[in-house]
Amino acid sequence: MKPFDPRLLRYARAARGVLLIGAGLGLLRTCAVLAWSWCLANAITALALPVMDGIPGVRGRIDEGAYGAAQLTWLLLGALAAVLVRSLAGWGMDVVAARGAVRVKAQLRSAALDALDARSPQRDSGPGDAELATSLGRGLDALDGYFSGYIPQLLLTGVATPILVLAVLLADPLSGLIVIVVFPIIPVFMILIGLATQAVQDRQWSQLQRLSSSFLDVVGGLATLRIFGRQDRQIARISRETEEYRSRTMSVLRVTFLSGFVLDLAGTFSIALVAVTVGTRLVSGEFPLGLGLFVLLLLPETFVPIRQVGAAFHASTEGLAAAGRVFAIIESEDELRGAASTSRRTELESGAAAGATAPAAQSVLRFDEVSVARSGRRVVGPTSFAVDRGELVAMAGPSGAGKSTLVAALLGFVAPIRGRIVAPEPISWAGQRPGLLHGSISANVALGDDAPNGGLVRRALDAVGLQHLDGAAELGVAGAGVSGGQAQRIAVARALYRAWNLDCAVLVLDEPTSALDAESEAVVCAALRREADAGRAVLVVSHREAVHRAADRVVRVVAARPEPTTAGVGA
Structure with a gap:
């Protein structure tokens, strides 16, 4: 199961706008995070240094590059402005993603319905009516979570994470090196957990298809079942299918919660490792206080996008699974129609050539x-x-x-x-x-x-x-x-x-x-x-x-x- 399927761009042009605008807003949000961390770190330093001057043993590079109390007001106003810009950019990403989800669903449904409408009446294979209704109905509706939760975090991971890691590396090469070394652990966990999620999600989706088909069969034959008194057996059958679907859903939720715990744990350990090295150097006076606070404020922001993208991915797997089936519907019908039209075109050209010379x-x-x-x-x-x-x-x-x-x-x-x-x-x-x-x-x-x-x-x-x-x-x-x-x-x-x-x-x-x-x-x-x-x-x-x-x-x-x-x- 791919984190992002390129076929979305092919069959739903609205997805392109979501990605482009979202990436721009993500870049703006990242700049705001950098400005907020820098202003807040230096504001805290300006407040803390006068207090620390009276503490014996404070020495070294602690006050290196620090701002004075006269700049405190501007630093606080800069931090406040950065918070506002960050909030507005985040809100804008959510709005763009939510509206984009509506347009993407409409375009995918339209493309799938066009493909189904153009398919051959003599088709003897392909998904049944129950599967089509489930995929184009509830399945595509699950893309709301994918676009509103996962896509913004995916964009932040792609845009913000490299910039923030580079900022940490420039501010403190040792902390940046630690981040670069420990950061790949999280994607590895995400891949392993994603494989497990795909397996349980596929089973849940298959069970939902069986439940939909069973219900449609029962509704279609309800009159016959009542005539022969066989409705109770079908009620029991539907109950079994429903219970099995409930069990599959709980399996998906179990993997989702466990994945969130693992990703949070890996991120927390990574941040703690950097925090210990920064704190040790601050205590010994080998590191400026303002720069140390800047690195510590920036670290959580560096790991937050990739941690959240993992959690959001698991919450949106149902929509991804349904989208994959919609793509299969579109592509299979296009392929069959293309083969038939190619054959038909050859025949018609031959007929036209014959007609040009024949009486x-x-x-x-x-x-x-x-x-x-x-x-x-x-x-x-x-x-x-x-x-x-x-x-x-x-x-x-x-x-x-x-x-x-x-x-x-x-x-x-x-x-x-x-x-x-x-x-x-x-x-x-x-x-x-x-x-x-x-x-x-x-x-x-x-x-x-x-x-x-x-x-x-x-x-x-x-x-x-x-x-x-x-x-x-x-x-x-x-x-x-x-x-x-x-x-x-x-x-x-x-x-x-x-x-x-x-x-x-x-x-x-x-x-x-x-x-x-x-x-x-x-x-x-x-x-x-x-x-x-x-x-x-x-x-x-x-x-x-x-x-x-x-x-x-x-x-x-x-x-x-x-x-x-x-x-x-x-x-």
């Missing part, structure tokens, strides 16, 4: 020895067929043969492991699920169009036999308010609207009539026939005989024998 009657949609794999196993292919302009082709085959998978490869949702798909852009498509949203019927038909064409919406609805539906009628969540057959025809109307509005050369539909009666199915088939007659290449995945009869020809897809495959995309 208009040539196939605009072509599958050449295409094979697709799922979870490392080939599920379809090699398959080859083509769809010409003005042709209506039905794709048939047993359930599970890979028809929808081939469509997913055509749309770029998955990348073929072998072969090539040639197709123009854009493609108009309707899937097996209508995918209706809350809003008007017209908005659902023209989904994705910033300037909907009301005339095309009405034409698309009429084409699929929905003349009686009012485009202004509102649908509920997931298209509530219309029947399953009507929802399916609205999805087909959406595909027609896109084809007309964008002048798509290819129209692809996956089981567009599975929920329709014979009369409605005939209307949809007639609409598809008209699209083919208009010069489009129409590909329909269907088990229905009526669709097969309406098609110019039927392509049969046979399920592939499962064979181990290797990653990669064929040329």
